[in-house]
């Protein structure tokens with residue numbers, strides 16, 4: 001599904017990613033952890049195609065296609081979804097209208113007719129129930145005046161609506177109360193169908209109790225310096241990152 | 253032949269999809285402006301003597317005026333001797349029904365999405381179609397007549413309802429008001445006339461569709477709307493023009509009169525040809541629009557979506573004379589490429605407890621300039637007047653300009669005037685967020701801009717809101733590279 005090889009990227013001349021290697025197979029859940037400033041959000045932005053970052057080396061293939069060669073909107077239409085660490089506000093545009101546009105743009109790309117209004121509303125109602133989304137929230141301007149937790153929940157709701165092949169979730173659990181956390185994991189687990197894959201960026205083991213990862217990676221100074229199974233996350237929870245940093249410095 | 257020309261024009265002019273021309277035999281005045289031109293127009297329209305006198309008076313006054321020069325944009329001096337002031341499709345008989353309208357004209361309006369033929373009419377909207385200098389047809393006249401509503405062309409009103417025309421024409425915008433109002437008063441050819449009788453709520457939206465077609469021609473229409481006591485009307489105008497290399501002048505005058513408890517809602521979707529990317533051609537849209545709340549508790553509300561024209565220069569205004577009267581101005585002005593807009597409103601508070609509200613959204617892209625200019629004036633006797641102004645600008649790219657000139661004159665201490673303004677750049681973050689959900693950049697800009705204008709678009713009649721939204725997106729195409 002996703003194959004990242006020796007990916008290097010920088011911003012304003014500052015090297016942030018220094019050779020990332022990662023393979024995500026269909027149906028897998030990968031957790032990425034790592035200290036602040038390690039480059040986790042940068043990795044997700046580069047995968048999504050944010051123009052601010054300059055890719056200086058490496059390749060990324062997604063379902064056999066060269067992901068880095070695609071415009072950001074095409075990456076999305078091909079099935080890459082990014083739940084943003086800091087979702088932006090779009091005044092005057094309701095979540096409903098936004099999602100209808102997004103879904104129909106994707107359908108157009110795939111050569112499908114736009115969704116009938118009634119079908120769309122029905123589909124949306126189902127997903128809203130699933131995510132226990134408040135009606136008031138979807139009719140309000142997208143993210144405008146939403147609380148931190150509401151924004152995150154809205155990201156997962158959008159993910160549920162767009163049914164992506166690959167979901168990259170950047171600290172979606174930060175700022176969520178326990179109930180919302182449970183809902184987020186419901187959203188993810190409902191989407192799982194053995195084919196869809198997830199890359200979950202998080203600082204906390206807590207989320208991984210709900211969404212059990214197949215692999216856990218530690219990103220540090222723009223490299224994946226350690227990989228393991230779900231137990232690695234538990235170990236990190238107890239021991240922090242110092243021991244890994246030491247390992248890296250010793251190896252370097 | 254005509255078909256072929258149309259098709260080529262359409263292909264060439266893909267970006268502005270109304271850029272085609274209609275080939276039809278025209279009856280035109282000789283080029284240029286003299287007293288004879290005015291006599292010619294008046295004679296063509298078989299006008300009564302009082303009308304001709306009014307025109308000549310305005311013309312003589314106009315001759316004394318210098319070209320205006322206070323605006324925040326430049327345009328080359330207009331040579332009024334190079335303009336044709338009257339152009340009408342050749343038509344001998346008086347039109348009694350649509351069957352007598354030249355099929356070429358019906359086709360033209362069909363192409364513009366305005367169907368004048370019975371079976372395809374927009375339900376619930378009566379249309380007056382003005383082609384160059386004359387009104388072609390007015391739909392739903394009979395149904396309106398049942399309610400006592402008069403909706404006809406200005407030429408017809410001068411003949412059929414002289415008492416109303418004499419009483420109200422020029423009562424809100426006198427011929428001495430400004431350079432272009434004087435010019436319009438001298439040479440206006442047609443336009444719409446509306447009268448809603450006492451206590452009548454007009455049963456449908458009224459709408460006029462203006463089309464400039466002929467070359468070297470100016471369009472000078474005149475619209476007068478009167479809502480008698482307790483009456484209500486919602487009126488909408490739309491406009492397009494072919495793509496031509498030379499600039500064409502559109503200098504209209506619109507007057508609204510609202511008596512006690514009456515309400516007039518006037519909406520404009522302005523899509524005149526804006527000129528090409530280099531700024532060649534396009535319409536000069538120099539228009540005087542003003543309404544007066546003559547009676548107590550009257551209300552006048554202007555909504556405008558201005559996307560077209562090389563230059564837009566207009567300030568739809570309200571004179572709040574009646575006590576407790578209300579004036580509103582909701583505006584979206586979009587400029588792209590080399591377009592310029594200097595628009596806004598004037599709210600003149602005269603009566604007690606008068607209220608006004610101004611919401612202006614300016615969007616500038618390309619190398620365009622977009623100016624909001626507004627005056628809120630509270631007269632001495634306007635006890636407890638209130639105004640709220642909100643004026644937001646959005647910049648797309650970094651070569652465009654947004655300017656705001658709010659003027660406030662307060663002569664009564666009890667007045668409360670609030671002004672809020674903001675300027676923002678369309679956010680890369682917002683665009684990327686949309687991209688990440690599969691929405692392409694142009695589509696994203698359309699979405700974000702429509703969101704930015706939501707408050708204003710919500711004011712438009714339903715039938716036109718969707719059209720306006722599409723228009724916003726189209727007019728900003730190619731604004732980010």
Ligand SMILES: Nc1ncnc2c1ncn2[C@@H]1O[C@H](COP(=O)(O)OP(=O)(O)OP(=O)(O)O)[C@@H](O)[C@H]1O
Pocket residue numbers: 011012014016034035036037038039040041042043085
């Ligand atoms: N526009 C920018 N200009 C300069 N440096 C930047 C820019 N954007 C990010 N960086 C730097 O890149 C590094 C990686 O940032 P990134 O956001 O990817 O970290 P992260 O792993 O997601 O951290 P966190 O856990 O705090 O979210 C940081 O040192 C950050 O300061």
Ligand SMILES: [Mg+2]
Pocket residue numbers: 040041042085170171
């Ligand atoms: Mg981060």
